[in-house]
Amino acid sequence: MTATEPPAATDGRVLAGRTVVIDPGHNGANGAHPAAINRLVAIGNGRKPCNTTGTTSVRGLNESRFNWLVAIQARRALRALGATVVLTRQDDRGVGPCVDRRARIANANRAAAAVSIHADGGPPGGRGFHVILPGRVPQVAGHDRIVAPSERLGRALRAAFRTGTGSGYATYLGRRGLDVRTDLGGLNLARVPAVMIESGNMRNAADAARMSDPAWRRRAGRAIASGIRDFLLAGG
Template identity: 50%
Template sequence: MPHDETAGSATPTAPPRRRPPGVRIALTLTVIALLAGSLVGWLLSRSPDSSPGPDTPSEAAATTAGSPSPGGKTVDAKPPHPSRSSGAGTDGPLAGKVIVIDPGHNPGNFQHTAEINRLVDAGTHRKECDTTGTATNAGYTEAAFTRDVSVRLRALLERRGAKVSFTHDGERPFGPCVDERARFGNNARADAVISVHADGSARGNRGFHMILPGLVTAGTADTRRIVGPSRELGEHIAAGFARSTGSEPSNYVGEGTGLHVRKDLGGLNLSTVPKVFIECGNMRDPEDADLLTNPRWRQRAAHGMAAGLQSFLVK
């Protein structure tokens, strides 16, 4: 009669054959080794030191496949999709801090020139809602660059415990306008705001620079409370950016300091919280363009910004 595991059987069966002691010991040691390896792998995956180094793409960006740009350079085929706002981290050096990232321009601005040419309040005057931004000679746009770097930066800041928000996340066809970008940081009561850009200057003009708000007390602008903190924020980010990327401060603006004060930008004039712009390099210079189109360099750029933000916010 065949043995049925679902019912008892009175038919006697032969006792199971026992393995030699040496085989049992070897199997036991193998099982212990497998369990120990699994435990170590799990602990490493939970370690805060497992975050990527300066040359490693962030988790969000690493999911994006690379493809050659029109000039043959490898750039991200499609920047990873950032969320408008993240939840606050529960631990880390930036826990409790609110940071707003403003990715400069919008890929859709090119198709909405009438809308972005509409004049809006810039504090002391009226100016265009937004601009298209610049691009490399091979066609890699500033809007694509700023969004990619912003996503990488967000991942780094969130791992340090910060609550991070974006002024836009690709959900709108163009914009937002410069006055709305300023209000976003104000309404979030951000501890710091960084607007990410790349410049479009002449060939031979190289390097990065921070744009800082000047002292403005006219019209709807009053920057008295943020001029000092914004300058300090800019100095910290400039130092972190230079260390992480190896880039030099701009050779064409800021007199070698990497710091440039402006009073004509609505995004700064209308801000009530510490805010800076960073021009990461010149897209129209071939050497800078080689850096800006390199995903590994963009990851280092994000690391530099994150380090600067942290050193400013944690004292």
């Protein structure tokens, strides 16, 4: 604490008036509704299934459930900062929504930032997290404008997640915890700064142990909120 920092009472709600969309990837009943989630939807530069089941950890934790549990921790931390938080699904018992709908929820809410929370199903020997940034999708009008701010969001998220969780950058893909993709509907169709985080590798025993720990999940949710805060306070 230095003399120039404002008192905690005023800096507690630094995100008042800002809307953040948190997208917990997949959904708990996706696996029981293959026709609904396999339906193809337009993602700007092609078509992809509406949604997928996600992966399962080597400890038996469903990815959709992990994503949900971290999302509600992130929501709690963001609300404490004064943000309005919109989730793309309201529990872990439903089907979908489709990836295009998830992007449109962020767009319709004019989110200052949108973060999709996932966990990866990588090679068992690979560890760590990575943040996926949207690449250029010229077929989607206006998408170019979100590529640079999304990269800033992703870098802020990467720094906060590493500090907040103690996890390292993914050892099995990406570059220093960042990857760029143009095949994901949620990022391709975004018109607001948007990234996806693969919070760890569920097929790796050490990562899976962390992801089963409620205290670690709380740190992960808080770290995601901190990354969003840092991005927004730096000017978005």
